[in-house]
Amino acid sequence: MQSFVFPIITTQRLCLRKFSESDTEAVYNAFKNGDFTAKMLTEKQTDRIFAETYIEEMKSEYEKGDCYTWAVALKDCDSCVGAISLNMVNFTNESAELGYWISPEFMGCGYATESVSAIVRYAFEYMKLHRLSAMCRLDNIASMNVLKKNGFTIEGIAKESAKFQNRYVDIASFAIINK
Numbered sequence: 001m002q003s004f005v006f007p008i009i010t011t012q013r014l015c016l017r018k019f020s021e022s023d024t025e026a027v028y029n030a031f032k033n034g035d036f037t038a039k040m041l042t043e044k045q046t047d048r049i050f051a052e053t054y055i056e057e058m059k060s061e062y063e064k065g066d067c068y069t070w071a072v073a074l075k076d077c078d079s080c081v082g083a084i085s086l087n088m089v090n091f092t093n094e095s096a097e098l099g100y101w102i103s104p105e106f107m108g109c110g111y112a113t114e115s116v117s118a119i120v121r122y123a124f125e126y127m128k129l130h131r132l133s134a135m136c137r138l139d140n141i142a143s144m145n146v147l148k149k150n151g152f153t154i155e156g157i158a159k160e161s162a163k164f165q166n167r168y169v170d171i172a173s174f175a176i177i178n179k
Contacts, residue, residue, distance in 0.1 A: 016070035
């Protein structure tokens with residue numbers, strides 16, 4: 001059996017790489033922002049232990065050899081600005097689910113669009129996947145626009161399908177097919 005080599009993917013402005021301890025502060029700063037975490041249906045995290053655990057979990061997944069979660073880092077200074085992942089990778093059905101986040105202070109710079117484009121290309125060209133799906137809150141217009149810019153189409157809206165802070169929210173489902 002061939003061993004898995006974690007790919008480092010570069011774009012014009014970004015380097016998609018493994019998470020490391022040096023990314024702890026960036027993860028902490030992102031997840032302590034309540035407006036940011038609400039868009040992800042995650043509670044605000046005010047303890048640095050959360051960020052440390054997040055990084056340790058990523059490192060553990062890398063060691064298992066089948067992790068598809070990249071730190072999104074600025075190419076010029078290697079600062080972590082977010083994450084992008086392929087989850088539920090199914091090589092039998094040639095499909096996966098895409099997830100990503102960009103720290104609030106870096107939103108609006110096109111980093112999400114650029115990293116999604118790179119991962120879609122990697123998933124289709126190198127992993128030979130046929131279908132990628134993604135979901136986001138219906139009120140997360142920025143995330144929906146990132147997906148649409150990258151060729152994803154909306155497949156449906158799951159009404160009140162997620163509960164966050166004692167209220168139900170609608171979730172939009174997107175997909176892109178490798179043609």
